[in-house]
Amino acid sequence: MDINAGGNSRDLLKKLRETLAVEGDGQERLDHIVGLVAEHMGTEVCSIYLRRDRQTLELCATQGLKQESVHQTRLRFGEGLVGLVAKRAAPINAADAPQEKGFRYMPETGEELYTSLLGVPVQRLGEVLGVLVVQNKSARQFSEDDVYALEVVAMVIAEMKELGAFVGDGEAMTAPHQRPHLFKGASAQEGSAKGVVLLHDPQIVVSNVVADDPEAEKERLSTAMDQLRLNVDDLLTSTNTGGQDQKDVMEAYRMFANSKSWVSRLETSIDRGLTAEVAVEKEQSATRARMARVPDPYLRERLHDLDDLSNRLLRLLTGQGRRAGDAVPENAILVARNIGPAELLEYGKTLKGIVLEGGSVGSHAAIIARAWAIPMVIHAEPITREALNNDPILVDGDQGVVHLRPTEEVTSAFQDKIAMLTAAQTKYAAIRNEPATTLDGVTVGMQMNAGLMVDLPSLETSGAEGVGLFRTELQFLMRNAVPKRDELAALYSRVMDAAGDKRVTFRTLDIGSDKVLSYMKNINEPNPAMGWRAIRMGLDKPGVMKMQLQALLRGAKGRPMNIMFPFIAQYSEFLDSRAMLEAVVESEKKLGHAVPSELKVGAMLETPSLAFAPDQFFETCDFISIGGNDLKQFFYAADRENERVRSRYDTLNVSFLSFIELIAERCKSFDTPVSFCGEDAGKPVEALCFAAMGLRNLSMRPASIGPVKHMLRKANLAEAKQVIDTARGSGAQSVRKDLMDWLKNRG
Known part of the structure; x- marks a missing residue:
C-alpha cells in the first residue's frame, strides 16, 4: 500500500503542520507525528530516532513498539538497520528485515513481531539528525512512492527540529544552537581571541515548510531560477576563464544551473506539499550525502558545484545570507567551511579570529592569518552547522580548540589567558x-x-x-x-x-x-x-x-x-x-x-x-x-x-x-x-x-x-x-x- 491509500502526501503534511502548530511540548508533537504517519502509510509501526550526540541515536517516539523503550533504546551510527540508515545517510527498504545484513534485534522494543522495515534519514543539508522508520508484521516491499513520501516527511521533521519544535527532556531533545560546544581542530596560527561568530555563509532559516499553494510555490521557484541563471551568466561573462579546461568547468556550472532534471525533482517535491525552500534543501541534502560517498575528485567537485548553486538559490528564495558590503561586527570571528585568500582579504584585518571546517596550515588563507597575527583554527568540523551569527565564541589557536557558546567557567579562564598574553606583548614592545x-x-x-x-x-x-x-x-x-x-x-x-x-x-x-x-x-x-x-x-x-x-x-x-x-x-x-x-x-x-x-x-x-x-x-x-x-x-x-x-x-x-x-x-x-x-x-x-x-x-x-x-x-x-x-x-x-x-x- 503506498501513501495515497491513506491520503496523499500533501494532506499528511498539512496535518503535520496543524499538529506542530498546536501548543504542547516536543514529546507530544513527536507522538502525534508517529501516529499520523503510521495511519497514512498503512503501517503498524512508526518510530522516530533522534541524534543524541555525534554517533548515537535515541528512540524518541513510537507508534507500535513498546512505550517503555522510548528514551531508553539507543543505537550507534552503523548499529542495526536503523543505525545503517544514519551512517549511510540513505534509505533501507527491507521486505524481510531480520534476513538483512547488519540487522540487530532490540528486545526491549518488542520489534520481533515485525518483518518489513523502511527507514529514511532525517537530514538537513547533509547532516543526519535522526531516522524515521515504519514497520509491518507482514513482508512488504515498500514502493518508490512510499520511500519518497517518507523522505518528504523526514525533511519536514528535520526542518522543525532545526526550529526547536521537539524540545523536551533528554540529550536528544535539547534546543538546537543553544548548548555549549567544544570543537577540537588543528592550529594554523597561534594566539587567543574572544568574540562573536560571523558566518561566511550563514545558515538559511526556513520557517514555513508546508506549501498551501503548490502552483504559487513553483512560480516562486521559477522566478528564483531565472534570476540564478542570470547571475551565473553574469559570473561567467565577467570571468576571464584562461584556457579551454577552465571554460569546460565553468560551462559545467552553467549546465547545472540550466538542468531540467534538477528543476523537475524540485517541482516534484513541491507537488508533494513542500515549500520551494524545503524542496531545494531536500535535494541539497541528497547531493551532500552523495558527495561524502563519491571517491572520484572530479565528480565530487561537480557535486560541489551543485551544492553551491543550491546555496545561491536558497538565498534568492529567502532573501537571507550575507551580502557584499555588509558591515563586519565588532569582535567578529569568521567561521566558514573554507575560504580563499581573496574572500578573506575582503573582511580585512578587523577580524579577531578565523575558524574553518577545512583548510590547511599551508593554505594562503592561513598565510594571511599568520601575517595579520589573527588566531586561526582549521579542521573544526562541524562548526558551520552548529554556529549561528553573533554566538559567543572563544578561539584558542595555540591548542587548536574552539569553544562555541562557552560556559562562564571556560570564559573566565580564557580571559585570564588573554590578559597574560596582553601583558607579554607590552613587554615585547x-x-x-x-x-x-x-x-x-x-x-x-x-x-x-x-x-x-x-x-x-x-x-x-x-x-x-x-x-x-x-x-x-x-x-x-x-x-x-x-x-x-x-x-x-x-x-x-x-x-x-x-x-x-x-x-x-x-x-x-x-x-x-x-x-x-x-x-x-x-x-x-x-x-x-x-x-x-x-x-x-x-x-x-x-x-x-x-x-x-x-x-x-x-x-x-x-x-x-x-x-x-x-x-x-x-x-x-x-x-x-x-x-x-x-x-x-x-x-x-x-x-x-x-x-x-x-x-x-x-x-x-x-x-x-x-x-x-x-x-x-x-x-x-x-x-x-x-x-x-x-x-x-x-x-x-x-x-x-x-x-x-x-x-x-x-x-x-x-x-x-x-x-x-x-x-x-x-x-x-x-x-x-x-x-x-x-x-x-x-x-x-x-x-x-x-x-x-x-x-x-x-x-x-x-x-x-x-x-x-x-x-x-x-x-x-x-x-x-x-x-x-x-x-x-x-x-x-x-x-x-x-x-x-x-x-x-x-x-
Missing part, C-alpha cells in the same frame, strides 16, 4: 628597537615575512630589520587572470617605498602543490607537493616568470634589490634561473630601463638534496634561505597537510638540528649568508636552537619577532649549544626536554 643579542654577545638578525601591502606597516611596529620573504604569488592567487606586468611593477615599487631603507627579499612565483591558480590548467598529480611546482614550472614555462622578473626590476627603479628563487633542488636549476634573470636584466638595459644598483640573487633551500650541492652552488649564490616548512616535510617524509603524520616529528629532533648545523657550516665556509624562514623560526625555543646551531638570521611573521627576540636576549647561546650537544651525545631522539629543563632552571 619595550625591546622593539633593541638588537636580538644574546647574553654571550651573539647578534641574530630578525626579518619578517610578508605578501601583501597591508603587511608592511609591521616593519616598524614589530622591530623587523627587513623583509626576509615577500611572497609574490598572493597577487596571482587573488585574481581571475594573470596580473599585468605594469600592475605588478607598481605593486613591487610600493612595497619598496613602504620598506624605505630596509631590504626586501622578493621570492619569485611559488605556485603548484596546494597553491592552484584558477585560470591555469590544473594538473592532477599523485603527490603535488613533490610535483610540478615553483621553479620547475617557471623554467618549463618561462613566459610568466620572465614577465615577473621584468616587473620586479622595473619596480626597483634603480634601487638595490634581492630576488630569490623557490624550491631549488639542484645546482643546475639555480644556474638556469639566474641565467634567465641576467638575460632579462640585459634586455631591460637595452630598452633603456633602470636596473637595480645592486642585485643579489638567492635560493630557497627546501629539499635536503640542495644541502649537498657542489661547492660552486654556495660560491655562486648570494644568499640562501632555508624554507623550513617544506624542508621539514621532505626531511621526515611527512606531509605537512596531514595531521596524522605532521605532528609526529619534532623540529628539535637531533637529526633535524644536526642537518641545520650542516647547512650553516657549509654556508659559513663559503661566507654565504643563510637564514631560516618558516613557522618554526617564530617559535622562541626553536629559534634559540637554530641560533645555537649556527644560523644568524631568522625570518618570521611580524607578531613572533617580540617573543623570539625576548628569548634570545635572555639566553646564553654557548650554554644552549652545550645542552644540545649533551642531549645528542646521550642518544636522545629530541633535545626538547633537556633544553626546556635548562630554560626552566634559568627561570
